[in-house]
Amino acid sequence: MASSIPRTTLPELVAGKLAAAILEKQHLPGAYFPSERDLIKDLGVSRASLREGLHILAEAGLIEAHQGVGWLVNELSGPQAAKARKLAVKISPVVGEASAKRKKPKASGPRRLPVAKEKPLHIPNLKTDRLGTFEFISWWEREKVRNARVMVVGAGALGNEVVKNLALMGIGSMYIVDFDRIEAANLSRSILFREQDGGREKSQIAAARAKQINPDVNVQYLHGDVTTDIGLGVFRRMDVIIGCLDNREARLALNRFCHWMGKPWVDGAIQELLGLARVFVPGEGACYECTLTEQARRELSLRYSCPLLARQNILLGKVPTTPTIASIIGALQAQEALKLLHGLPVEAGKVMHFNGMTNSMHTSAYVPREDCESHWTYGEVVELPARSEHTALADLLRIARADLGKQAVIELDQELVLALECPQCGTKEEVLRPLSEVTLEAGHCPACGTLRQVQMTHLITGEEAFLHRTLASLGIPPLHILRAHNGREYRFYELTGDLPDALHFRHFEGPARVGSPAGRLRIRLGEEVRTSSAKGRVVLVD
Ligand SMILES: [Zn+2]
Ligand SMILES: [Zn+2]
Numbered sequence: 001m002a003s004s005i006p007r008t009t010l011p012e013l014v015a016g017k018l019a020a021a022i023l024e025k026q027h028l029p030g031a032y033f034p035s036e037r038d039l040i041k042d043l044g045v046s047r048a049s050l051r052e053g054l055h056i057l058a059e060a061g062l063i064e065a066h067q068g069v070g071w072l073v074n075e076l077s078g079p080q081a082a083k084a085r086k087l088a089v090k091i092s093p094v095v096g097e098a099s100a101k102r103k104k105p106k107a108s109g110p111r112r113l114p115v116a117k118e119k120p121l122h123i124p125n126l127k128t129d130r131l132g133t134f135e136f137i138s139w140w141e142r143e144k145v146r147n148a149r150v151m152v153v154g155a156g157a158l159g160n161e162v163v164k165n166l167a168l169m170g171i172g173s174m175y176i177v178d179f180d181r182i183e184a185a186n187l188s189r190s191i192l193f194r195e196q197d198g199g200r201e202k203s204q205i206a207a208a209r210a211k212q213i214n215p216d217v218n219v220q221y222l223h224g225d226v227t228t229d230i231g232l233g234v235f236r237r238m239d240v241i242i243g244c245l246d247n248r249e250a251r252l253a254l255n256r257f258c259h260w261m262g263k264p265w266v267d268g269a270i271q272e273l274l275g276l277a278r279v280f281v282p283g284e285g286a287c288y289e290c291t292l293t294e295q296a297r298r299e300l301s302l303r304y305s306c307p308l309l310a311r312q313n314i315l316l317g318k319v320p321t322t323p324t325i326a327s328i329i330g331a332l333q334a335q336e337a338l339k340l341l342h343g344l345p346v347e348a349g350k351v352m353h354f355n356g357m358t359n360s361m362h363t364s365a366y367v368p369r370e371d372c373e374s375h376w377t378y379g380e381v382v383e384l385p386a387r388s389e390h391t392a393l394a395d396l397l398r399i400a401r402a403d404l405g406k407q408a409v410i411e412l413d414q415e416l417v418l419a420l421e422c423p424q425c426g427t428k429e430e431v432l433r434p435l436s437e438v439t440l441e442a443g444h445c446p447a448c449g450t451l452r453q454v455q456m457t458h459l460i461t462g463e464e465a466f467l468h469r470t471l472a473s474l475g476i477p478p479l480h481i482l483r484a485h486n487g488r489e490y491r492f493y494e495l496t497g498d499l500p501d502a503l504h505f506r507h508f509e510g511p512a513r514v515g516s517p518a519g520r521l522r523i524r525l526g527e528e529v530r531t532s533s534a535k536g537r538v539v540l541v542d
Pocket of ligand 1: 287
């Protein structure tokens with residue numbers, strides 16, 4: 001029985017369903033298809049599959065693309081009708097042939113496509129197919145999981161569990177971020193780390209081990225700080241972000257970046273045998289910042305009297321955790337991410353509390369705050385062939401002023417420390433580095449030891465003496481999206497020239513494959529091709 005089931009690819013299935021719908025006159029010639037978003041929902045497929053399916057239809061001459069409008073259904077000529085029937089037959093001989101013969105009454109108005117509830121039946125070979133088991137899960141969509149891009153921020157106890165689960169489930173592409181290095185105390189809670197990894201970057205080792213667990217996944221790691229080192233363009237290209245963090249400042253930064261880019265994120269927190277997991281979806285209920293108390297909000301404000309001290313304190317305060325609670329909460333996080341990828345319902349803006357002492361679990365909802373400063377979403381992003389290392393502040397300001405007029409200013413995400421001034425000796429030292437890079441030690445006067453006053457700004461008005469400096473030298477990460485405004489409207493500019501190097505998912509792989517999407521992009525952007533193989537091929541000794 002199973003052997004007689006024809007193997008049809010998902011795009012062919014999409015094309016077949018849509019061809020059948022055209023034959024059934026659910027879509028009439030001269031009318032446009034529903035939006036891609038609606039079709040994705042109706043058919044329950046990924047955007048990639050839908051597009052491939054649409055291209056199959058276009059090649060058959062059944063539809064044609066109208067730039068910026070949509071897909072127009074063509075008049076069915078004899079040969080085209082035959083092609084439509086041929087495509088429709090692939091999904092079900094009954095629908096295709098019968099509908100071709102029968103004259104159906106015309107639909108009275110627009111109708112929704114029948115939703116494909118059941119997956120095409122496919123019997124996996126469990127001897128050769130590592131993900132075959134998942135085929136038996138009714139809602140599991142292998143392609144969605146394989147095409148998924150998930151960022152994991154933090155590769156500590158929780159991050160280890162999350163990365164492990166994502167690798168086991170075959171999540172296609174993972175971007176792992178951490179600024180820490182491995183020490184002995186991590187080994188009691190981190191399944192991905194080994195004794196000989198001591199001193200190495202957590203992000204790198206976690207990514208390498210994910211690749212070992214499942215060589216089919218693509219990984220990329222970043223040894224850096226989520227609050228400052230990841231361009232927003234990276235977030236823009238993710239499907240889900242999972243926060244495995246241990247401090248409020250990083251959570252707040254992650255929350256804002258996700259909100260700005262309209263991306264869902266899954267937070268997790270653990271302490272001893274207690275843990276919580278929560279999903280935040282921009283526009284659906286409370287965000288992370290909404291959950292903070294006034295007190296916490298005040299503590300977090302980085303612009304109060306002593307910004308250097310405030311930052312330093314964040315790095316303290318580690319809480320004790322166990323590998324068991326990390327497994328429980330990390331599993332919940334990975335599972336929520338999987339649901340988000342499949343478009344399954346999640347409880348956004350609510351929190352799941354788990355108490356491992358009493359084994360009780362309860363969910364409660366947060367109240368969204370009207371005045372929450374995180375509720376902000378970027379508009380259309382202008383992709384510039386610019387790179388943070390090569391582009392000067394003046395270049396960007398020129399572009400912004402061409403769009404927004406002479407009064408346009410650039411608004412930085414992070415405070416830029418201009419100078420440190422000693423109130424005792426009256427000396428002033430020029431700095432010009434982002435606040436995150438100025439340590440508390442450096443804040444003290446070398447002559448008298450007094451903690452100096454920090455002069456900083458986050459607005460670039462064009463008056464600055466340092467407009468010739470590159471964006472990178474001022475702490476702007478690669479592939480970042482900068483915002484400019486003229487008091488009335490905002491514009492958003494992405495340093496898209498950084499894309500090939502900043503986001504590739506090719507760590508621990510062989511040399512870049514010819515014809516890969518990243519390879520094509522390199523050529524299109526007209527940038528010199530730089531091989532990143534040196535940093536991409538770290539050999540781990542086990
Ligand atoms: Zn909020
Ligand atoms: Zn001094």
